[in-house]
Amino acid sequence: MKERSYSSLTRYIPLFDENQPARWRGRSNGFFTAYPAAVDRFVDAVCAFVAENADMALNRYHALLEKRGIKWEQYAMPRADVSRMDAQGVMALVVEAVRAERFCSGALGGFAESGCLRRWLERLAELDGGPSSQEDDFDF
Numbered sequence: 001m002k003e004r005s006y007s008s009l010t011r012y013i014p015l016f017d018e019n020q021p022a023r024w025r026g027r028s029n030g031f032f033t034a035y036p037a038a039v040d041r042f043v044d045a046v047c048a049f050v051a052e053n054a055d056m057a058l059n060r061y062h063a064l065l066e067k068r069g070i071k072w073e074q075y076a077m078p079r080a081d082v083s084r085m086d087a088q089g090v091m092a093l094v095v096e097a098v099r100a101e102r103f104c105s106g107a108l109g110g111f112a113e114s115g116c117l118r119r120w121l122e123r124l125a126e127l128d129g130g131p132s133s134q135e136d137d138f139d140f
Helices: 035-052 058-067 087-105 107-114 114-127
Strands: none
Touching: 035 058, 035 087, 058 087, 058 107, 087 107, 087 114
């Protein structure tokens, strides 16, 4: 498997500060939730990572999670123990959370508010060799 960096995603760890859950509530018009621009940039970064790393087969995120015994359920995914999970499994969780927003407006915010997205990104930073030192201007 090729060597890769997850810094394009782990740079968003500050976005998931547990003291700021309101930023994930966005604005809803009944049909969709409009998140702040920083969230849109995070989603774009996840999509770009998937496209640039086709060898990880992240477009099969659902099957990758099933292989690891994780069901696509609102409560099962946040409880997934990623402390020893490989990068492909952690990325499958991230991708599934991002894709869930397409089917259920507000789903991504729910994953963020539960703290699991931060844990998943922190695991990716750990797999990269430590915390991401790069911060973004998130325009909160």
